[in-house]
Amino acid sequence: MQQHADAEQRPQVRPTMRPNRRAAQAKRSVTDASSAGVNALAGTSAEASLPLSSFVIGRDRMTPRILERLAVTVGHLDIDPHVRVRLAEARGVIESVMARGEPAYGVNRGLGPLRDQEIPEELQHAFQLFVLASHDAAVGKNLTPIEARSVMLARLAVMAQGNSGATTSLFEGLRCLLECGVTPAIPSEGSVGAADLSMLAAIGNVLVGRGRVLDETGTQTVPAREALATAELVPLELAAKDGLALVGANAASVGIAALTSVRLDRFTASADLVVAHTFDALNGSVKGFQEKVVAARPHPGQIRAAARFRSLLGSSRAYGPATAGSLQDPLSMRTVPQVHGTLIEQADVLRESVTVELNARSENPYIDVDNDVIISNGNFSTIQMAITADSVRLLLAHFGIMSERRCSLMIRRLRSERSLVEQVLSIDDAEHPFVPVILANTASSLMARLQQLAAPVSHLGGVVGDGVEDHNAQGYLAVRLLEDSLEAAERLLAIEALLAVGVGVAAPAPSMKDRAPLVVQLSKRIRETLALNDPAIMTSQRIDRVRADIAELSEHVQDA
Structure with a gap:
């Protein structure tokens, strides 16, 4: 079935124009169980301070930080006028190929093992629904609202580059879902990292009035048709190639990786702040x-990490007379610039990899507008992103080993410098707060978790598609495991920070007067958390509060 010109100009999923409703949406924020962590990722970069009203999809370079900010707030999305031109040009190639009767993957031929079977023209509309139904195979807990919106935004950003062959109706339909806050329920498992087919099918089902949508709490779901009616939207009728144009992408891997990349950037700053505190x-x-020392082996990340430490600790600590408690510290302290520096470098690699993906034309087949042809390709492989995520998890395991050792050193101090009587009395003493020494066990457990998560997965791809798709990089899994690693590492970091304050209470360090402002602020906030004399407050709650404080203060950690 050919796409009619009037349908191309009038998307069938459209919001009813009601100014009051739109104004309310423009101010609405997406909240979910992970929003506290996501909202803390703003940072102080130019991207973080850029007004979203000035960002134009299809004109400006999408980055992980920009995507995260767009995902958090429901509102109007500005689209560059040239996007429609790109979509029309690529769509023209699709129409031309169909008119010539040339076999084309996903256009007039099937997908995967069915790639050589013809799609009868009269079944084109039904075939698009078949694509969504046959790929609707994701399972597990639904993505959070922010994660789901990140996936949708990642797909919209890449579609805006004009290589998908999608109708304008499909593009505008996806845009309308985002603007109206209609968020598909997307199960979190089902991708091998060679196009997130099953997860994107969940979005497609909502566009055509099937499937389910997250409610306003993000914890329950409602039928898609009901949610569309409430938003005054009508289901979309898909045209030839629209099914593949939507699902044949890595938007789930890339969208989640964008959030994870920003979280990783925050973590590198948090780690430097907390270890300076230690x-x-x-x-x-x-x-x-010192600059001349780290420059003797001039790895860029090592130099940046050492500069951050000098800034955080103050010049008197870096260049003043020797005051250290030992001639030579353990390696968990001495090699901090080397380990943190390598993590900073890999965070840069991940950010750039995701940024490339967000601005790429990575669909298969590639639509060559200049030559009016369609070319099969492998641009959907996520191997670079997957291997980078594997590398970062390995580095986080090294961080965990070192952090656990520093925790052990501080717990030894706590046990040796405070008598049993002092420790017993400190349980209800706000001025000399109590820190459970069994946090050593928790730190060791988190270290083991990080080591287990360090195992690579990018080489574990299996054969799918009846042998046609015989290589994949497990990009989605690699990114989700990186999230798990960051969760464990953030908790371990909070424990280290808590213990450092406990040691300071027991025996204040001689350098207290030389401390940099951020280190002072962190210490003050943790002391306030420890001083909360409420027997109903659990240690885990104090740890979560410390995590939030570290995240907030890390926004102000900058390269020197």
């Missing part, structure tokens, strides 16, 4: 962090 507590030596 150095104060343990009176560690920072002589080895």
Whole structure:
């Protein structure tokens, strides 16, 4: 079935224009169980301060940070006028190929093992529904609202580059779902990282009035047709190639990776801040962090990490007379610039990899507008992103090993410098707050978790598609496991920060007067958390509060 010109100009999924409703939507924020962490990712970069009203999809370069900010707020999305031109040009190739009767994957021929079977013209509309139904295979807990919107935005950003062959109706339909806050329920498992087919099918089902949508709480679902009616939207009728144009992409892998990339950037800053705080507590030596010392082996990340530490600790600690408690600190302290620096470098690689994906034309087949042809390709492979995620998880395991060792050093101090009587009395003493020494066990458990998560998965791809799709990189799995690693690493970091304050209470470090403002602020906030004399407050709640404080203060950690 050919796509009619009037249908191309008038998308069938459209919002009813009601100014009051739209104004309310423009101010609405998406909240879910992970929003506290996501909203803390704003940072102080130019991207974080850029007004979203000035960002235009299809004109401006999409980045992980911009995508995260767009995902958090439901409102109007500005689309560059040239996007319609790109869509029309690519669509023209699809129409031309169909008119010539040339076999084309997903256009007039089937998908995967059915790639050589013809699609009768009279079944084109039905075939698009078949694509969605046959790929509707994802399982597991639904993505959170912010995650689901990130997936949708990632797909919209890449479709805006004009290589999908989608109708304008499909593009505008996806845009309308985002603007009206209609968020598909997308199960979280089902991708091998060679197009997130089953997860994107969940979005497609909602566009055509099937499937389910997250409610306003993000915890329950309602039928898609009901949600569309409430938003005054009508289901979309898909044309030839629209099914593949929607599902044949890595928007789930890329959208989640964008959020994870921003979270990783925050973590690298948080790690530097907390470990600087630990150095104060343990009176560690920072002589080895001097510029001329780290420049002797000039890895860029190592130099950046050492500069951050000098800024956080103050010049008197870096260049003043030796005051360290030992001639030579353990390696968990001495090699911090080397390990953190490597993590910073890999965070840069992940961010750039995701940014490329967000602005690419990675669909298969590739639509060559200049030559009016369609070319099969492998641009959907997520191998670079997957291997980078594997590498970061391995680095986080090294971070965990070092953090656990520093925790052990501080717990040893707590046990040796406070008598049993002092420890017993400190349970209800707001001025000399109590820190459970069994946090050593928790730190060790988190370290083991990080080591287990370090196992690579990018080489574990199986054969699918009846042998046609015989290689995949498990990009989606690699990214989701990186999220798990960051969760464990953030908790371990909070424990380290809590213990450092406990050590400072027991025996204040001689360098207290030289501490940098951010380190002072962190110590003050943790002391306030420890001083909360409420027997109903659990240690896990104090840890969560410390995590939030670290995340907020890390926004102000910058490269020196």
